[in-house]
Amino acid sequence: MENVRQWDWPSSPVGYLRDVVTAEAPRLETRFRACWTKEALHIRYECQDDHIVATMTSRDDSLYEEDVVEVFIDPFGGGTTYYEFEISPRGVLFDALIHNSLQGKIDVDRSWTANGFQAKVTPGTEEGWLIYEAEIPFADLEDVGVPEPGTVWHWNVFRIDDDREGVRHYSAWSPTGKVNFHISQQFKELVFVKE
Template identity: 30%
Template sequence: MKTVMLLAGFFILASQNPLEMQKDKKLIVKEIEHKGAASLKEVSTLLEEQTELNSIGVLNWEAFAYAPKVQFRIARNKNDIWLKYYVTEDNILAKHTDTNSAVSKDSCVEFFFDPLGNGNYYNFEINCIGTIHLAYGSGRNDRKYVDPMVIQKYIKAESSLGNRPFAEKTGGHTWEMTIVISAEAMTHNKGISLKGLSSKSNFYKCGDDTSQKHYITWNPIKTAKPDYHRPEYFGDLVFE
């Protein structure tokens, strides 16, 4: 049964004990073994077969009460992160096709990742047709874009909606996104090994320019206004 909590100017819609929701969440990222390079189709299948679903469903800000249904799976294969998002929302939008463009204005899923847990993080933002935005830094105003050539080489994404832009579509839609992120894409942590890594992270869904602007998170964020660039509110991500 869902409950609503009012805490210091924000609220959380939860399906579990409210006291538990106040704690940072923790995910153990399972290792999936696969010989050779896996296709995105194989990645999708292996994630389905070997990992559990996690929910992105925390509403932190009362002014933005719309909550699409969003879930994800995550695993590690060698030195790659495998992700799959599942989204059901009323309206979808995909205008941005250029790497490092403002994809958060579209129907967008995001993975913010602080590999060393030191406050410096990557914001992997991917709209619903697979356009990628990636930068690194310690906060919203301290971002360094990752070279688009690096992004194209070391990150692969495939959406069930295809890769062509479109104006907003209403009436209810369901889509999936499979993503492979090589550690080589993390150019500010050269040589990093994911195996056994204890890190910090948060997972998001947003859509700034959709008719129902929304901001939902995996781990709660305790700010007065929507702000995903808050590593102090990341949960724990531990890689096998």
């Protein structure tokens, strides 16, 4: 379970990504925090990065084929319908509505768009780090509405990183046991709290 506080980065809990298969520490560290306002969910990723692979420039390009951070958000529960958001190191965005049969059939609806979804990517204060800050408006999440304190959603946070040898490294907050981020049974709770 992760408590997400109203707009308050400094006191927001820090999560750490692990290797998606083994749950061991990944080659490079990825930390994240989340908080919320009445308008949006905000996610901040802090990524150690020694080699950036990011050539794509258009929204909804297949960013997951290069370096990317991702979050899957399921406000409905059950893991069969959820939203996917991705950000490349260049600040390029990908969003989609996912329908998951839980039996291996995944339907990715790229025509769905969160019009207010935005992000910025900046160098960290430490050399070799990138900071990604994402804003996901609740108004863009159809039939969901603004969460109240105590509301529980489900989610998972991911990263894909290519090293200098071209080896891809996959990490997750809640490891899935496979190189597959769409194992929604591994999503964890996201609890909206007011403090």
